[in-house]
Amino acid sequence: MKTPPEDHDLLRWLDGEMSAAERERFDARLAADPALKAEAGMMQRLSADLRTHLPAELPVPYGDFFNSQIQRRLSQEQEQPAQVPAAAGWLGWLRLQWLAPLGLAAVVIAAGLTTLKQGAPAGGSDTYVHSIYVPNTAVHASTYHSMDAKATVLMLDGLEEMPADRKIVGFNITRGEMDEAVAATTLFDAEDNAVAVISKDARSQPVLLTSSPAR
Amino acid sequence: MKPVPAFSMLSLIRRSTLLAGLALLASLSAPVAHGQGSPPVQPLPSKKPDTDAKVWGALVFASNDPKEAASMPKVDVPAEFADIPQRLGKVFPYKHIDVIGQHLQDVFREYESWVVPTKDLFLKVDSKGPAKEGGMNLHLQFWRDQQVIVKTDAVLTAETPLFIAGPKWRGGQLLFVLVLQKGS
Numbered sequence: 001m002k003t004p005p006e007d008h009d010l011l012r013w014l015d016g017e018m019s020a021a022e023r024e025r026f027d028a029r030l031a032a033d034p035a036l037k038a039e040a041g042m043m044q045r046l047s048a049d050l051r052t053h054l055p056a057e058l059p060v061p062y063g064d065f066f067n068s069q070i071q072r073r074l075s076q077e078q079e080q081p082a083q084v085p086a087a088a089g090w091l092g093w094l095r096l097q098w099l100a101p102l103g104l105a106a107v108v109i110a111a112g113l114t115t116l117k118q119g120a121p122a123g124g125s126d127t128y129v130h131s132i133y134v135p136n137t138a139v140h141a142s143t144y145h146s147m148d149a150k151a152t153v154l155m156l157d158g159l160e161e162m163p164a165d166r167k168i169v170g171f172n173i174t175r176g177e178m179d180e181a182v183a184a185t186t187l188f189d190a191e192d193n194a195v196a197v198i199s200k201d202a203r204s205q206p207v208l209l210t211s212s213p214a215r
Numbered sequence: 216m217k218p219v220p221a222f223s224m225l226s227l228i229r230r231s232t233l234l235a236g237l238a239l240l241a242s243l244s245a246p247v248a249h250g251q252g253s254p255p256v257q258p259l260p261s262k263k264p265d266t267d268a269k270v271w272g273a274l275v276f277a278s279n280d281p282k283e284a285a286s287m288p289k290v291d292v293p294a295e296f297a298d299i300p301q302r303l304g305k306v307f308p309y310k311h312i313d314v315i316g317q318h319l320q321d322v323f324r325e326y327e328s329w330v331v332p333t334k335d336l337f338l339k340v341d342s343k344g345p346a347k348e349g350g351m352n353l354h355l356q357f358w359r360d361q362q363v364i365v366k367t368d369a370v371l372t373a374e375t376p377l378f379i380a381g382p383k384w385r386g387g388q389l390l391f392v393l394v395l396q397k398g399s
Contacts, residue, residue: 125349127375130368141365145375149305154379156365162335162384170274170316170333172290178264178326185329187318198329198337205361208334 269399272330274316278387284311
């Protein structure tokens with residue numbers, strides 16, 4: 001049985017992460033250990049098979065959501081009064097004061113997204129939008145609270161118009177059941193007919209299959 | 216976001232989730248065989264996922280054209296949400312505001328939830344737990360087909376619906392409404 005360091009070396013060798021000296025030493029070990037050599041060969045074949053069946057690059061899953069959570073935490077830290085330990089010194093103070101806004105700016109620029117922060121509502125019982133991210137830079141998002149309608153409004157200016165010849169059919173869904181085994185949700189109407197199934201593909205894009213128009 | 220190299224042996228384990236997704240996609244796309252000697256498949260008993268709340272999502276068509284508005288099939292809105300069209304009218308200045316699709320959905324605690332009043336515009340909802348001041352912390356993604364239009368983190372309360380101004384369509388506008396059901 002291989003020890004964990006051996007496993008680690010094998011993976012580093014396969015991924016080409018070894019230095020020239022390390023690689024030379026590992027090649028010598030392969031030559032001396034037929035079992036290790038056989039396993040390395042098998043892993044190389046598996047690796048080649050996977051390379052041919054997977055795209056060369058994939059977007060980071062939930063990248064925008066990850067960014068949003070970082071930004072949210074940074075915003076929360078900004079809103080809190082800085083509590084600098086007495087022993088931290090002036091360098092520590094500088095870091096605390098400047099790191100948050102700089103980090104925030106870096107995240108926003110890196111994501112290339114439009115961001116917006118709604119002012120906190122006066123009442124505690126209103127819907128409150130923390131932050132908005134619009135991947136399409138042609139779209140401008142803004143939000144406000146309408147006292148008249150007693151609603152929070154999210155405006156999206158610059159959205160592409162829906163083609164007039166597109167038939168938009170509304171559903172009448174009364175419940176959705178999650179199947180944990182396949183991570184898919186089946187949507188049912190009032191007569192308990194399955195109207196649609198929704199899930200996500202490998203690129204986190206929604207996959208929506210409809211049985212027929214619901215109504 | 217910068218793409219990362221898709222292949223590394225060290226991340227093989229993580230890839231298995233992608234492969235599972237591909238398998239799911241394939242299974243969803245595959246035609247279903249009926250009869251012809253294949254035994255009926257009995258669903259396995261399963262525990263229902265925990266839920267945090269219930270939301271009502273609606274697709275609304277707002278228009279100034281009476282003919283266009285009359286041609287739209289409407290849905291019967293539950294009594295507790297019956298005032299929503301009137302409230303929408305205070306924000307969006309259209310003469311006709313009709314709910315043409317709706318979806319009442321549990322918000323799952325550990326899984327994403329989908330609010331799909333139509334296949335053309337729908338919402339992905341991730342629960343982030345109850346908010347301190349009341350309501351629910353949610354991460355929302357507003358989708359149009361395969362494109363995400365907007366992502367937002369919000370606290371949704373039962374008292375205040377969220378109105379989303381959707382795309383223009385047939386001289387009017389599509390609106391999306393999300394409401395946290397009271398007592399859910």
